[in-house]
Amino acid sequence: MNISFRQLDAFIKVADNGSFTRASDKMHLTQSAVSGLIKELESTLGIVLFDRTTRQLSLSAVGRHLLPQARRVLNEMQLFENEASSLTSLAQGQVRLAVSQFAASSMPAVIAQFSKAYPDISVTLIDCSAKDVLSHIHDIEVDLGVGTELSFLDTEDDIHADLLYELPFCVVIPEEHPLATQSEITWQDLLASQLITLKGPFIDQVTAELDEKITAHIQQAPYKVNFMSTALEMTRQGFGITLCLPYMPEVIDWVSANGLQMRPVAQPVRMRKFFIYQRASRALSPASIAFKDFLREYFASHFNDLQSF
Template structure:
């Protein structure tokens, strides 16, 4: 059975108007076209839908029996059409973002505020989490997209490079290296270095020659969070590695950042999403706005 919505709308119009002529006018088609559509529907259903006589036209018993189902189907299709229209025009929807905690506190609130101004009906929620959790949250379906630094990519996900930043050293403004303009990796060796445990440091070691990496593998102090490392630097316990997106935290701690060169090593940041999960228009629009208005690439790359 190959019944079309056009045929169902034609059947309902004829039933409501009680006339092919009036129904054709309502549908803005010719009477002969309408008659052909009804004949196709009756042929598909193998039912006569109207009792015709020279005096009047009436819906047949079979037609009256299927009428409630026809009305329900057309109502459901109208609901579906409105739903699709609302999603496309961002009249409503949801955007869920998993973001590495420190990133979540700097750029993203500004982008969300801008998006909310443009599309106030769309609900945007942010899951700030540890760096290592970003991909897990996207993969599980708790978030539509994730934003975080480079990590081994899970099979179900795809990634898109969004910005890169070079490593810096955070130090007290009174430290001799604070006025040097930049510092070489090998010149960090004599300093009391504070590093982060985990992938932040492990991935960095892979980019350095062995003599420059030894003091990073075995630093003076190792901690779990950047906020802890900055507090220790503030209290004169050493210097720490950081990326420019932490600028506000560094500044609030009364510290300065010194670029590290020879070589300049960049850390890549990606937008993560599921390969086989179609993005809703609201999510895609958020991505477009984020890429257009983020300022990391303008400041530091």
């Protein structure tokens, strides 16, 4: 069986664009050339990849099943080319990175510093949910992922995780709030205050192993928003108090400059861990190794103060 790179590329382009015409524009080929590549692939495989009518082109049931695998194979082939070229020098190559929400906030500064040290290495960034970080790694769309701990990671045999840093959960309160006078703020203390929380897995991480009454109070918060910037501004405007991670020095500075306090919550101190993820079965390119080492050094030097915040 002889399947070519161009045939797989044509299959994916036609599937994504739903048209031979649009796919041919993307590939800079004639429509008949793209149609010929699809026919060759179908003949080689002995299957029909697309259902064709006079008005519509759509993936067949078999085509839908094979499309994700075709993407992986094409990504592997492209990765092979990239890694082969990057082996000519440790200072050249490409790094593809996926990061989850909180990690994404600090990543532009990391990439900027890395680019100064390695100007010939290109770093591309996808910001996504923590779960999608692993999907991008599985599909070989990225080399490395950075995100929070994932409860289902034990079932992912081909994912390797290295601890990057961990941060304490904090509460952000106005300076005139009654809790601001306390030397220590506990989770129990939050029961008397109206909360602003983030939607999604953030709440699950906050409430893990907390008392049921405290968990219910957090989960039933009257204000649930998508972005930390919204929660902080609502706190400044007096809607309530919010839970936060000291994930960026700029956030701490903003809190202080706007008449707010950020304080760790005790009894117990809850930490959120962030990891570097990669495929366990695939060796990293020299460029990716250089970036991974740089990540560790960067967060070791920049987040020490935050970890003991």
